[in-house]
Amino acid sequence: DAGITQSPRHKVTETGTPVTLRCHQTENHRYMYWYRQDPGHGLRLIHYSYGVKDTDKGEVSDGYSVSRSKTEDFLLTLESATSSQTSVYFCAISGGRYEKQINYEQYFGPGTRLTVT
Amino acid sequence: GENVEQHPSTLSVQEGDSAVIKCTYSDSASNYFPWYKQELGKRPQLIIDIRSNVGEKKDQRIAVTLNKTAKHFSLHITETQPEDSAVYFCAAMGGNQFYFGTGTSLTVIP
Numbered sequence: 515d516a517g518i519t520q521s522p523r524h525k526v527t528e529t530g531t532p533v534t535l536r537c538h539q540t541e542n543h544r545y546m547y548w549y550r551q552d553p554g555h556g557l558r559l560i561h562y563s564y565g566v567k568d569t570d571k572g573e574v575s576d577g578y579s580v581s582r583s584k585t586e587d588f589l590l591t592l593e594s595a596t597s598s599q600t601s602v603y604f605c606a607i608s609g610g611r612y613e614k615q616i617n618y619e620q621y622f623g624p625g626t627r628l629t630v631t
Numbered sequence: 632g633e634n635v636e637q638h639p640s641t642l643s644v645q646e647g648d649s650a651v652i653k654c655t656y657s658d659s660a661s662n663y664f665p666w667y668k669q670e671l672g673k674r675p676q677l678i679i680d681i682r683s684n685v686g687e688k689k690d691q692r693i694a695v696t697l698n699k700t701a702k703h704f705s706l707h708i709t710e711t712q713p714e715d716s717a718v719y720f721c722a723a724m725g726g727n728q729f730y731f732g733t734g735t736s737l738t739v740i741p
Contacts, residue, residue, distance in 0.1 A: 545727060556720055556733040557675070564727055572728065573632065604674065618663040618724055622674040
C-alpha cells in the first residue's frame with residue numbers, strides 16, 4: 515500500500531485539547547495531503563505540502579495547521595479540537611520519485627478515526 | 632475553485648450487468664481525472680485514471696471516458712461481480728489540488 519503509514523489509527527479526545535496526527539511515507543514523493551472524510555461530503559482537502567516547509571491551504575483548513583520538516587513526515591494539528599472535527603482523516607501522497615517525472619497518481623494512507631467528545 | 636459533482640449517489644445492478652457513474656467538473660484547467668474504490672473501513676484505492684489529452688482508457692472490465700468540451704467524465708464497469716460492491720469516488724486535479732465527488736455506493740446483487 516505505497517509505503518504510507520498514519521498514527522495514531524484511532525483517537526478519542528476532549529473538546530479544547532490539541533491533537534496531532536502524523537503521516538509518514540517511505541516513497542520519497544514530493545506532494546503530501548491531508549483530507550477529512552465525512553458522510554455525504556466525500557473527501558475534502560484540509561492542507562497539502564509541495565515540499566519540505568512548503569504548505570498551502572485546502573478548502574476546509576480553518577482550525578487546522580500543518581508542518582513538514584522532512585520529506586517523509588507531514589503533521590496535522592488541531593489547535594483546539596471541536597466536535598465538528600470528529601471525522602476520518604486520510605493522508606495521501608503523489609508526485610512520483612523523480613523530479614523530472616510528472617506522476618499525478620495519488621495514494622492514500624490507512625486513515626485515522628478521530629472522535630472529539 | 633473546482634467543483635466536482637457525481638451521480639448517482641447509489642446504484643444497484645444485477646451481477647453481470649454494467650454500471651456507469653458520471654461526474655462533471657467546472658474548471659477547464661483541470662487536467663487529470665482519477666477514480667477511486669473504497670470498501671467499508673478501508674482506504675480509497677486508485678483503480679483507473681485519465682489525463683486531459685486522452686478521451687478513453689480501459690483496463691480489463693473498467694473503462695473511463697472524458698469529454699473535455701462538456702466537462703464530464705464517466706466510469707464504466709462491465710460484467711459486474713459482487714466484489715465490485717463498494718463506494719466509488721471521482722476526482723479532478725486542478726493545480727496541485729484534488730477535488731472529489733461525493734461518492735457512489737455501488738451494490739452488485741448476486
